[in-house]
Amino acid sequence: MADRRRIVAGNWKMNLDHAAAVELAKGVAAGAGKCGGVDLILCPPAVYLEAVAAAIDLTDGASPSGVTLGGQNLHDQPKGAFTGEIAPAMLVDIGCRSCILGHSERRTLFGETDAIVNTKTKAALAAGLTPIVCVGETLEEREQNRTADVVAAQIQGSLAGLSAAELAGIIIAYEPVWAIGTGKVATPEQAQEVHALIRQQLATLADAATADQVVIQYGGSVKPDNAAVLAGQPDIDGALVGGASLKEADFLAIAAHFAAST
Numbered sequence: 493m494a495d496r497r498r499i500v501a502g503n504w505k506m507n508l509d510h511a512a513a514v515e516l517a518k519g520v521a522a523g524a525g526k527c528g529g530v531d532l533i534l535c536p537p538a539v540y541l542e543a544v545a546a547a548i549d550l551t552d553g554a555s556p557s558g559v560t561l562g563g564q565n566l567h568d569q570p571k572g573a574f575t576g577e578i579a580p581a582m583l584v585d586i587g588c589r590s591c592i593l594g595h596s597e598r599r600t601l602f603g604e605t606d607a608i609v610n611t612k613t614k615a616a617l618a619a620g621l622t623p624i625v626c627v628g629e630t631l632e633e634r635e636q637n638r639t640a641d642v643v644a645a646q647i648q649g650s651l652a653g654l655s656a657a658e659l660a661g662i663i664i665a666y667e668p669v670w671a672i673g674t675g676k677v678a679t680p681e682q683a684q685e686v687h688a689l690i691r692q693q694l695a696t697l698a699d700a701a702t703a704d705q706v707v708i709q710y711g712g713s714v715k716p717d718n719a720a721v722l723a724g725q726p727d728i729d730g731a732l733v734g735g736a737s738l739k740e741a742d743f744l745a746i747a748a749h750f751a752a753s754t
């Protein structure tokens with residue numbers, strides 16, 4: 493197994509206000525030192541990116557705490573008449589190093605297909621951002637034993653045309669849709685099985701050595717009390733955390749479990 497980084501990202505979605513975002517960011521930065529060996533990424537609502545960057549003393553994309561910033565979405569075009577959208581270079585400009593792409597909420601609520609996720613992934617890479625590409629099956633698809641096919645198609649479609657070097661640097665988040673925000677978490681065995689399958693798919697897009705370098709996060713109701721068993725799985729390299737990332741202590745406790753597993 494490659495010596496992969498452990499990466500835990502907090503997806504704040506459309507939550508918090510300015511003051512709460514600043515307070516949470518400061519708290520995470522202050523506690524990050526206890527999660528040695530784990531990279532922490534905060535993905536606040538776009539309007540709070542600048543305030544969070546200031547709260548964690550971000551300079552040139554880096555904070556003294558090691559915490560970095562990520563976007564929750566981007567547009568694939570560099571600029572122009574796209575009202576309400578955010579260009580990849582704008583995220584970089586404000587201090588982001590990464591961006592969540594293809595989250596299930598964007599896929600189901602905003603019609604993002606694998607083809608759209610693919611163009612966004614390429615745009616993110618071209619701007620120097622690390623894409624955090626989300627994949628995952630619905631409950632219906634799992635019950636119909638279609639998980640492997642669905643996730644394989646998402647990986648192939650979302651990452652088509654990327655070079656081996658580009659693939660090696662991306663982050664993938666396996667997020668079973670039925671586990672997001674529901675309190676239902678995949679068992680460690682269920683998650684590990686799909687993570688291994690994702691790595692096999694990555695090998696078909698590049699080669700086994702490249703696939704071995706890719707950080708694959710699990711997402712879906714990760715909490716402090718289930719993070720340790722997930723972190724103990726060989727192909728689970730971190731977590732994409734929604735609800736629990738809004739609580740400083742919970743987010744740091746989850747990250748600490750991944751630190752302990754390194």
Ligand code: PEP
Pocket residue numbers: 503667671672673674675711712713714732733734735736
């Ligand atoms: C998410 O939205 O990416 C997520 C995993 O949410 P939660 O942790 O709340 O299930």
